[in-house]
Amino acid sequence: DSGVTQTPKHLITATGQRVTLRCSPRSGDLSVYWYQQSLDQGLQFLIQYYNGEERAKGNILERFSAQQFPDLHSELNLSSLELGDSALYFCASSDRDAGLSNFGQFFGPGTRLTVL
């Protein structure tokens, strides 16, 4: 158990809908990262937050957004869902930002999103 929690475990919804995925980082970790894993795309970085601020962006669609709250939990919002958004969404956390000593990222159990 990495100490990173994610809810829900599974989510089934329809095209055009909006969903929210939630992540709580390990105790003491300030950075949260979101990744998408699909069969043909591997692990793709979406976005990083550090202590409430957006830090880095990857190939995140405009239909997707995220935020990190004062208690450091994070939410990933996916809207106008398409069939191709079906994937495993992982959250990871680390205790440091770029430039400091500890870069290790620890993953949560993931949320499996199925868009029908």
Added chain:
Amino acid sequence: GENVEQHPSTLSVQEGDSAVIKCTYSDSASNYFPWYKQELGKRPQLIIDIRSNVGEKKDQRIAVTLNKTAKHFSLHITETQPEDSAVYFCAARSMEYGNKLVFGAGTILRVKS
């Protein structure tokens, strides 16, 4: 930006043999290279990592080597066991702002008993 290539895509070994997975990266400034193991339906687990100021790191049956000049790093698993069967991902830390990891495409390792 950073690009990571990983080979082979699948690897089958006999129990007790060694397994080697290789990755190359494009950004010579990258300074951190973790390896993750992912079992079916589970989270990627960090199994070992190496920083650019170190050439080799070992942890029991696993080791990672880094060649900065050639921009490649490798995972070595000795005395493989059936429970080593999983997908292994290498990654490199992108030197763009933030702490972004760029992952290789993964290697499916099968250990036959």
